[in-house]
Amino acid sequence: MKRTILFLILSSFFVINACGPKGPSENELLREEVIAVHDEVMPKMGQLKSLERKALEKVEELESESSEDSSRIQEYKALAYDLNHAHEAMFIWMRQYEPKDGDQSPEEIKKYLEAQMELVTEVNVEMKEALAKADELLK
Template sequence: MKRTILFLIFSSFLLVNACGPKSPSENEILREEVIAVHDEVMPKMGNLKSLERRALEKVGELEKGSPQDSAKIQEYKALAYDLNHAHEAMFKWMRQYEPKDGEQSPEEIKQYLEEQMVLVSAVNVEMKEVLAKADELLN
């Protein structure tokens, strides 16, 4: 009887541990962090193009005005360029990002994800900076 109870307790323990939630690995956590950085600015992608159009419209308006506006025209052209560059940088990062691990070792996966964190963080910063610049110039 004692053996049966011990066997049932041990079996229950194994069953609970086998079916219970697994704690995420370091690489899974790193992958989630990379995606979180991406997800932070991804919703603003449409806004980049909208602001780029507004900057180019402003260029068109100023070009019809006086020649004194050439500095402002260049400023709005530079803003439009920066907005487009930030938009393209996000797409470039997304095209090269590999969500699957393939046949890589955990160390190779970690190195890849750390590199991706650097790249996506740079895109994140670029987008935030150009959006702030656009907000300042267009509003």
């Protein structure tokens, strides 16, 4: 009788553990990677707008001086454009990103997340390049 009870307890333990969670799926890990790429540059959104304002102020300053240096003015205008575009690209990506899987199959989810990884990586790179350019021009 004791052996039967012990056997049932151990069997139940093994069945419960066998049916339990086995850790995050490949898609869950991929989703975490996508969000990590986003989270890397998201805190710099305010910095993008601040630097854009500085670049536009520099344009106004150079234009008010009646400067003949139109190439320098164009450089600051291009910087302001790049900073604004990087800022908008992040918002566009965030608006279209779907955190829920819905009724998709695991293969469809994987394909979607891989595409999102490409998109968010492009945004990440664009933001970093704009910030580096601003750092160089607005010293």
